[in-house]
Amino acid sequence: AQRVTQPEKLLSVFKGAPVELKCNYSYSGSPELFWYVQYSRQRLQLLLRHISRESIKGFTADLNKGETSFHLKKPFAQEEDSAMYYCALIDDYKLSFGAGTTVTVRA
Amino acid sequence: DTGVSQDPRHKITKRGQNVTFRCDPISEHNRLYWYRQTLGQGPEFLTYFQNEAQLEKSRLLSDRFSAERPKGSFSTLEIQRTEQGDSAMYLCASSPILTGGLYGYTFGSGTRLTVV
Numbered sequence: 001a002q003r004v005t006q007p008e009k010l011l012s013v014f015k016g017a018p019v020e021l022k023c024n025y026s027y028s029g030s031p032e033l034f035w036y037v038q039y040s041r042q043r044l045q046l047l048l049r050h051i052s053r054e055s056i057k058g059f060t061a062d063l064n065k066g067e068t069s070f071h072l073k074k075p076f077a078q079e080e081d082s083a084m085y086y087c088a089l090i091d092d093y094k095l096s097f098g099a100g101t102t103v104t105v106r107a
Numbered sequence: 108d109t110g111v112s113q114d115p116r117h118k119i120t121k122r123g124q125n126v127t128f129r130c131d132p133i134s135e136h137n138r139l140y141w142y143r144q145t146l147g148q149g150p151e152f153l154t155y156f157q158n159e160a161q162l163e164k165s166r167l168l169s170d171r172f173s174a175e176r177p178k179g180s181f182s183t184l185e186i187q188r189t190e191q192g193d194s195a196m197y198l199c200a201s202s203p204i205l206t207g208g209l210y211g212y213t214f215g216s217g218t219r220l221t222v223v
Contacts, residue, residue, distance in 0.1 A: 009147070032209060044150070044198065046211030086149050093138065094163070095212060097149030 002027045002091050006098035013077050014106050021072040021101045023061075023087030031089050033070040035061055036097070038084040047072075047085070057081070077105045111215035113199050119221045120189055127185045128218045132201030139182050140212060141174055142198040150198055156182060157204065189222045196220075 003026045013019045025031055033050040048056045050063050050070060061072045070087060082105045087098040112131040120126050132139045137158050142150035153172070154164045158179040167173070171189075176182040186193055196219050200212035 004149075006149075034211060036211075043216045044214040049209070049211065051209060088149075090209065093140075093155055094152050095140075095150075096152065099147065099149050 002031075002089050002096050004087050004089050004096055004098040006085075006087055006101050008101045009099070010102050010104070012104045012106060015079055016076050019074050019077040019081070019103065019105075021085050021087075021103065023070045023072065023098060025068050025070060025087075025089050027068075027089055027091070031063070031070075033061070033063060034088045034090065034095070035059070035070075035072050036086040036088055038086070040083070044086070077103075079105045079107060081105050111199055111201055111213050113197075113215035113218050115218055116216065117219045117221075119223060122191060122222055123188055125185065125187045126189055126220060127183050128197055128199075128220075129181060129183050130199030130215060131181045132199070133213055134180075135203060136201035136213070137179070137204040138202045139176060140200045140202075141182070141184050142200065143168070144196040144198055144217070145194075153184075186220075189220075191222045194220055194222045 005024045007022050035047040036044050037047040038044045059074045063070050084100050084102050086100045088095045114129045140155040141153040144150045152166050154167050154174050156176040159176050171187045174184045196217045198217045199215040202212045
């Protein structure tokens with residue numbers, strides 16, 4: 001069965017510092033991975049998709065099949081990046097989520 | 108279309124009562140999903156529909172849980188004989204068939220259930 005692990009529950013960084021959120025997965029096949037974000041008092045929303053190889057709000061994520069990882073990175077964190085971040089993997093129709101990482105960016 | 112709507116936003120019920128939640132997906136989305144989220148955890152898949160057909164329901168937590176999508180539009184999630192362990196946020200999401208979830212789901216704001 002597929003599984004997504006986010007080892008850090010909490011992450012605190014200073015504004016302007018780099019931030020990296022770790023995500024590891026287990027999946028028998030070619031995974032399709034996502035990062036979702038939930039800002040305070042807002043609904044869960046898609047941040048970026050592995051298949052798009054895009055950068056959204058300065059965030060990037062690289063799939064490393066050898067290490068089965070999909071870490072989320074941003075070189076310079078901003079206060080508005082404070083949120084809950086979930087890594088997710090899709091298997092046919094079903095998204096499986098990690099437990100999430102709460103990011104706090106301090107001024 | 109304002110996205111995925113869920114009603115009510117909050118529900119407080121006494122243990123043993125039945126509750127029903129409603130989800131209105133984005134109108135052109137054929138797939139509808141229900142998730143449950145407890146404190147400190149990511150959303151947990153419960154069930155999903157493609158149009159009016161419930162294609163996966165084995166993850167419903169017990170036979171007290173049931174879901175319907177009678178006309179392929181809105182969906183309801185019912186919990187019978189609620190227990191305190193049912194207290195959680197219940198999320199609904201939708202996506203189009205053609206892309207499935209590959210372009211992401213659109214989530215509603217959720218219904219927060221508290222069983223006292």
